[in-house]
Amino acid sequence: MNDMSQDGYVTEDGRQIGGVMMEMKNITLKFGGVVAIEDISFDIREGEIRAIIGPNGAGKSSMLNVISGFYHPQEGEVWFHGTERPAMKPYEVARQGVARTFQNIALFEGMTVLDNVMTGRLTHMKSGLLSQAIWWGKALQEEVKNREVVEKVIDFLEIQSIRKTPVGRLPYGLKKRVELARALAAEPKLLLLDEPMAGMNVEEKEDMSRFILDVNDEFGTTIALIEHDMGVVMDLSDRVVVMDYGKKIGDGTPDEVRNNQDVIDAYLGVAH
Amino acid sequence: MLFRTAGQFKTSYLKDQTLFPVRQDAILLGIILAFAWVIFPLTASEFTFQTLLIPVLVYSLAALGLNILTGYAGQLSLGTGAFMGVGAYACYKMITIFPEMNLLVAVLMSGLFSAFIGVLFGLPSLRIKGFYLAIATLAAQFFLVWLFEKWAWLYNYNASGAIQVPHVEMLGTPVAGPQAASMTQYYFVLVVVTLMTILAINLTRGTQGRIWKATRDMDIAAELIGINLLKSKLTAFAVSSYIVGVSGALFVFLWRGAAEPNLFDIPISFRILFIAIIGGLGSIMGNYMGAILIVALPVVLKTLPETFGIPISSATVEHLNVMVVGALIVFFLIIEPHGLARLWTLIREKFIIWPFPH
Numbered sequence: 001m002n003d004m005s006q007d008g009y010v011t012e013d014g015r016q017i018g019g020v021m022m023e024m025k026n027i028t029l030k031f032g033g034v035v036a037i038e039d040i041s042f043d044i045r046e047g048e049i050r051a052i053i054g055p056n057g058a059g060k061s062s063m064l065n066v067i068s069g070f071y072h073p074q075e076g077e078v079w080f081h082g083t084e085r086p087a088m089k090p091y092e093v094a095r096q097g098v099a100r101t102f103q104n105i106a107l108f109e110g111m112t113v114l115d116n117v118m119t120g121r122l123t124h125m126k127s128g129l130l131s132q133a134i135w136w137g138k139a140l141q142e143e144v145k146n147r148e149v150v151e152k153v154i155d156f157l158e159i160q161s162i163r164k165t166p167v168g169r170l171p172y173g174l175k176k177r178v179e180l181a182r183a184l185a186a187e188p189k190l191l192l193l194d195e196p197m198a199g200m201n202v203e204e205k206e207d208m209s210r211f212i213l214d215v216n217d218e219f220g221t222t223i224a225l226i227e228h229d230m231g232v233v234m235d236l237s238d239r240v241v242v243m244d245y246g247k248k249i250g251d252g253t254p255d256e257v258r259n260n261q262d263v264i265d266a267y268l269g270v271a272h
Numbered sequence: 273m274l275f276r277t278a279g280q281f282k283t284s285y286l287k288d289q290t291l292f293p294v295r296q297d298a299i300l301l302g303i304i305l306a307f308a309w310v311i312f313p314l315t316a317s318e319f320t321f322q323t324l325l326i327p328v329l330v331y332s333l334a335a336l337g338l339n340i341l342t343g344y345a346g347q348l349s350l351g352t353g354a355f356m357g358v359g360a361y362a363c364y365k366m367i368t369i370f371p372e373m374n375l376l377v378a379v380l381m382s383g384l385f386s387a388f389i390g391v392l393f394g395l396p397s398l399r400i401k402g403f404y405l406a407i408a409t410l411a412a413q414f415f416l417v418w419l420f421e422k423w424a425w426l427y428n429y430n431a432s433g434a435i436q437v438p439h440v441e442m443l444g445t446p447v448a449g450p451q452a453a454s455m456t457q458y459y460f461v462l463v464v465v466t467l468m469t470i471l472a473i474n475l476t477r478g479t480q481g482r483i484w485k486a487t488r489d490m491d492i493a494a495e496l497i498g499i500n501l502l503k504s505k506l507t508a509f510a511v512s513s514y515i516v517g518v519s520g521a522l523f524v525f526l527w528r529g530a531a532e533p534n535l536f537d538i539p540i541s542f543r544i545l546f547i548a549i550i551g552g553l554g555s556i557m558g559n560y561m562g563a564i565l566i567v568a569l570p571v572v573l574k575t576l577p578e579t580f581g582i583p584i585s586s587a588t589v590e591h592l593n594v595m596v597v598g599a600l601i602v603f604f605l606i607i608e609p610h611g612l613a614r615l616w617t618l619i620r621e622k623f624i625i626w627p628f629p630h
Contacts, residue, residue: 068496070492070495070496089495089500090495090496091495091496091497091498091499091500091501094496094497094498095498099497100496102493106490106492106493106496107489107490107493108485108486108488108489108490108493108494109489109490110485110488110489110554111482111485111486111489115482115485118482119482119483119486119494119497119499120497122479122482122483122497122498122499123497123498125479127479129475129480129507129511132474132475132478132479132480133471133474133475134471134474135474135478139478139479140286142479143285143289143478143479144284144285144286144289147285147288147289148285151285182497183497186497186498
């Protein structure tokens, strides 16, 4: 790895990356006899775009699920903002400021785009049932205040024209964007993207890449993403973790990873 | 033309979030409320009150409760009848223990008992979903009806095993019991139903509504964006059972006047489920439409042949009713799974752009 101090580093395009935000220490995750993740350690730094790549079945999504608290590793520690995170329920992790999107779109189909994005604000809403039932006081203030935040996100992702459309009626590419909007509405510290470009055409990929870079640039959101499109990964990310069969086989800048013999072997195969 | 929305601009988020962003909807509701509050009571006969107006309100309230659980939070329940029973018996016990108690307070409090029981039987919902949960709530149905029968304290050791509504007065007017006038009872029910509807509308359109709908549509995603699923489901069970319990209390105190345990058996649970399905799951308005259909249908089937002079026995009407309701349910499940409410939404959308097709 290049000259990385404890306080961060400067990327090629001149962005200052901060200290460690999340650190995975010796994570091992098993499902019965199947070892999905074996003794993997890596860190995600403040303001960074961190990619996790690897062939199918490498354990990338499992890794993301460990970060978002959906799976609990049998061994290893997850450190977040300098403290060890105990085994938490996914909703508690979300309240700590970790938001995510899903490989297979997981939107609330029966609700409008606006309502879907508003659910992203739930971690910021605290009004009681009674106040909501009479639609007065705190609940009403919250509704309007959060709507303003949501509208900013809707503007940012250019989905104003569909805000009152039920999500079920939208085409695939837009659904992906709405999902990103929902995650962004939470104003996360760490944004996890599980294959944000899957199934998209070139134009949609370009749009999505632009949004990801803009999110990182304008809000300073730290992003960890899984992606199969190598062109996208190499262009977007600051550092890349490469996994294969549950093991980490490479970690570093895109250039370092590209020239790593293990990585080349994993992707192209080796002669036996 | 009537529903043209052109020229109605919203300049603040507050205005955009009002209940009726389209002015015509508010006018339409105003007309309906005028009918419910003024015109119906003034013109209705004793028969209309007892067979149409009061039952429609009571059933729609029960369906509203079920709809919050099934239509909004996505938890299937077959225990509605039993939860109505809990409300009814709770109200009966409160009124007989404290005869001086205000009936409105008693009715509103009886919901709390069924909410508590509802939460207890909702606990399995975190582990089981769909049909399996329906079976779990069926357990509530059988157990509670059995309890109503066996626990003599509940019906004050009455020899008949039934509860008989005592004479209750409010502000010097009899509201429950044999001496109560139908119009008084109708207004009492209408007040409660209106109040519950307003609360339910607000809950379902705000934060809690979004939490419920998220739980219904995609529970894994809901949990990962910060929703505590257990809390969401149990809140749905609590609010739903509360409303169902209140409707149960109204059912016995303001309409039937007496109740045996088997009144709360599975047929009434199904009846309310049908109302919710025909009206439209996930809709508030649908409950009223469904209740009107289910309650009015037998009456119409009975009176229509009479007015045309066709002799038809009441037994035939009964059978005809069952057949028509069955056919309607099949029809709706095929044609419009979202019920009468969705049908109205589609018509309304057509009206807005009329006379243009798009």
